[in-house]
Amino acid sequence: VQSKEHDIESEFGKHIIQNDRRRFFRITWEQIYAYIETIKDSTEKQKMINYFQNKTTGYNSSNWSIIKAFDIEK
Numbered sequence: 001v002q003s004k005e006h007d008i009e010s011e012f013g014k015h016i017i018q019n020d021r022r023r024f025f026r027i028t029w030e031q032i033y034a035y036i037e038t039i040k041d042s043t044e045k046q047k048m049i050n051y052f053q054n055k056t057t058g059y060n061s062s063n064w065s066i067i068k069a070f071d072i073e074k
Contacts, residue, residue, distance in 0.1 A: 009024060009025055012024060029052070029069075029070050030070055030071055030072055033048075033049075033052045033070060033072050036049060036052070052070050052072055053072065055069035056069055057069045
């Protein structure tokens with residue numbers, strides 16, 4: 001979720017060496033998935049898409065439904 005760790009870039013970034021070619025920034029798994037969707041089709045791309053769409057974190061203990069790891073649409 002993008003809203004967590006509001007100041008992570010400024011807080012963590014001050015502990016690493018950054019320059020014009022190397023910057024620290026926060027990115028979510030959902031943003032990585034969205035980027036992967038934009039690249040040219042390949043076997044590797046399809047493997048990553050399948051991974052993101054099917055990854056789970058376990059079960060909801062109240063109703064035993066599967067909890068998806070990533071907030072993405074199929």
